[in-house]
Amino acid sequence: MWQSAYSANCRKRKVPKVQELSVSRDQAHDAGEHLYLSTSAFALCYQCAKCSAGCPIAEAMDYLPHQILKFVQLNLMEEVLGSSTIWLCAGCQTCAVRCPMEIDLAQVMESLREQSLALGVPAAERRITVFCDAFLADVQLRGRVHELRQLLAYKLKTRDLLSDIGLGARMLTKGRLTMKPNRVDSVDQVQLLFDKFKLPKTHD
Amino acid sequence: MRYGYYPGCSLERMSVEYDVSLRNLFDRLGIQVEEVPGWICCGTLAAPSTSRLLGLSVPLLSVARAAEAGQATVLAPCSACLYHFKSALHQLNHDPSLVSQVEEILGLSLSTTPNIMHPVELLSSQAFEGAIRAAVVNDLSDLNVVCYYGCLMTRPPKVMQFDVAEYPQSMDRLMQWAGVRTLDWACKTECCGATFSMIDANVVIDLSRDILNAAKTVGADAIVVGCPLCQVNLDSRQAEIEARFGEKYDLPILYYSQLLGLAFGIPEEGLGFWRHMVETGDVAKCLQRKLPQT
Numbered sequence: 491m492w493q494s495a496y497s498a499n500c501r502k503r504k505v506p507k508v509q510e511l512s513v514s515r516d517q518a519h520d521a522g523e524h525l526y527l528s529t530s531a532f533a534l535c536y537q538c539a540k541c542s543a544g545c546p547i548a549e550a551m552d553y554l555p556h557q558i559l560k561f562v563q564l565n566l567m568e569e570v571l572g573s574s575t576i577w578l579c580a581g582c583q584t585c586a587v588r589c590p591m592e593i594d595l596a597q598v599m600e601s602l603r604e605q606s607l608a609l610g611v612p613a614a615e616r617r618i619t620v621f622c623d624a625f626l627a628d629v630q631l632r633g634r635v636h637e638l639r640q641l642l643a644y645k646l647k648t649r650d651l652l653s654d655i656g657l658g659a660r661m662l663t664k665g666r667l668t669m670k671p672n673r674v675d676s677v678d679q680v681q682l683l684f685d686k687f688k689l690p691k692t693h694d
Numbered sequence: 695m696r697y698g699y700y701p702g703c704s705l706e707r708m709s710v711e712y713d714v715s716l717r718n719l720f721d722r723l724g725i726q727v728e729e730v731p732g733w734i735c736c737g738t739l740a741a742p743s744t745s746r747l748l749g750l751s752v753p754l755l756s757v758a759r760a761a762e763a764g765q766a767t768v769l770a771p772c773s774a775c776l777y778h779f780k781s782a783l784h785q786l787n788h789d790p791s792l793v794s795q796v797e798e799i800l801g802l803s804l805s806t807t808p809n810i811m812h813p814v815e816l817l818s819s820q821a822f823e824g825a826i827r828a829a830v831v832n833d834l835s836d837l838n839v840v841c842y843y844g845c846l847m848t849r850p851p852k853v854m855q856f857d858v859a860e861y862p863q864s865m866d867r868l869m870q871w872a873g874v875r876t877l878d879w880a881c882k883t884e885c886c887g888a889t890f891s892m893i894d895a896n897v898v899i900d901l902s903r904d905i906l907n908a909a910k911t912v913g914a915d916a917i918v919v920g921c922p923l924c925q926v927n928l929d930s931r932q933a934e935i936e937a938r939f940g941e942k943y944d945l946p947i948l949y950y951s952q953l954l955g956l957a958f959g960i961p962e963e964g965l966g967f968w969r970h971m972v973e974t975g976d977v978a979k980c981l982q983r984k985l986p987q988t
Contacts, residue, residue, distance in 0.1 A: 582888070664970075
């Protein structure tokens with residue numbers, strides 16, 4: 491049977507049980523209450539599964555997008571916050587366009603990530619949280635992203651220096667990756683902004 | 695008319711050719727642009743995934759700075775930046791209590807905010823049809839292209855409010871004005887995998903392969919794009935996809951600004967083709983023919 495490149499690595503992961511998560515059922519329940527999107531939006535979902543049918547990343551997810559909505563409706567937040575789905579969503583908005591009830595599922599996923607981080611639930615896709623951290627650390631420091639530096643920080647933290655090394659070299663010769671530093675003039679204001687949030691100051 | 699311009703991090707280094715070709719194009723069409731003073735990264739998916747308020751504050755800092763500089767309209771050529779600006783403004787519109795929270799974090803006023811749009815939206819408006827048709831000097835009628843809009847130029851429609859969400863035509867229209875034939879195809883707004891390129895290349899390889907296959911099937915000579923993330927994925931991963939699946943595409947991934955620039959006779963050094971990973975030689979060659987002078 492033909493298998494796509496990433497379904498070959500598709501995580502047949504055991505979904506974490508409540509007791510394996512670092513949050514209690516009560517905490518997770520509260521997280522459901524705190525979702526910034528009005529919970530009535532979730533109540534509208536009637537499980538037509540159009541979101542899952544159109545999702546380009548669905549085959550790599552442990553739960554399908556419409557299943558995540560069902561869990562939120564039932565307030566089974568520990569299932570949701572421990573799932574890989576909330577991290578794998580690429581934010582392509584296909585689901586948001588096609589949902590007959592106009593639920594903005596991509597934004598739901600964003601808020602679920604926020605809740606999951608706030609509760610310290612170990613991310614099912616650590617690579618993605620490491621990537622986000624490396625990205626934000628760079629923005630915080632200089633206001634703008636320096637791809638090469640941010641990529642190296644990510645590759646070092648995930649101990650994955652060799653994949654894409656050939657592509658990286660070709661991009662260097664084409665001037666697509668450069669060492670040239672960039673920095674916004676008024677970077678103080680950027681740092682003031684980030685200081686108002688509890689984020690790691692540098693890579694650990 | 696003068697416009698604000700938010701290039702975004704990608705156009706500053708990874709995709710300089712988009713920035714250069716776009717500025718040359720604006721020059722030819724008499725569109726004056728001024729960079730948003732002290733603009734910062736839009737935060738992409740990383741900021742809103744960390745905290746909603748951070749996800750609003752990071753893009754809105756640049757928006758507030760544009761407003762401070764008196765810019766009424768800001769052009770954002772990267773679809774991802776564009777989405778994050780428009781999404782932040784959309785959320786503020788729907789929940790006015792957020793405005794004061796974000797203003798306090800930024801220390802800047804958000805009482806008036808600029809209108810943010812993609813250059814394709816500006817250029818494909820009827821007002822520019824005459825100017826674009828009149829500026830064409832090279833005959834590009836041998837070229838068949840497909841226009842790839844990617845995820846975020848038109849979606850979600852209630853935020854972006856531009857063109858038809860899943861079968862847009864604006865870029866096609868723009869190409870037709872420049873004398874390029876555009877083909878119908880099924881992948882106009884399919885996802886290329888975006889930032890997964892750095893996290894799990896397999897995702898990008900699968901998704902971009904579908905797009906390249908669809909373009910090849912309808913007989914396209916090139917794919918025209920309007921987003922630096924789409925361009926980098928389809929261009930830089932093409933050789934890997936060809937090697938892994940035993941295919942041959944040879945599909946240059948061009949920005950609409952580069953193709954318009956070619957039609958306008960902007961010299962190649964002003965369009966940056968040398969920076970592409972897939973050779974653009976064939977496309978450049980078929981563009982040597984001048985239109986007969988009338």
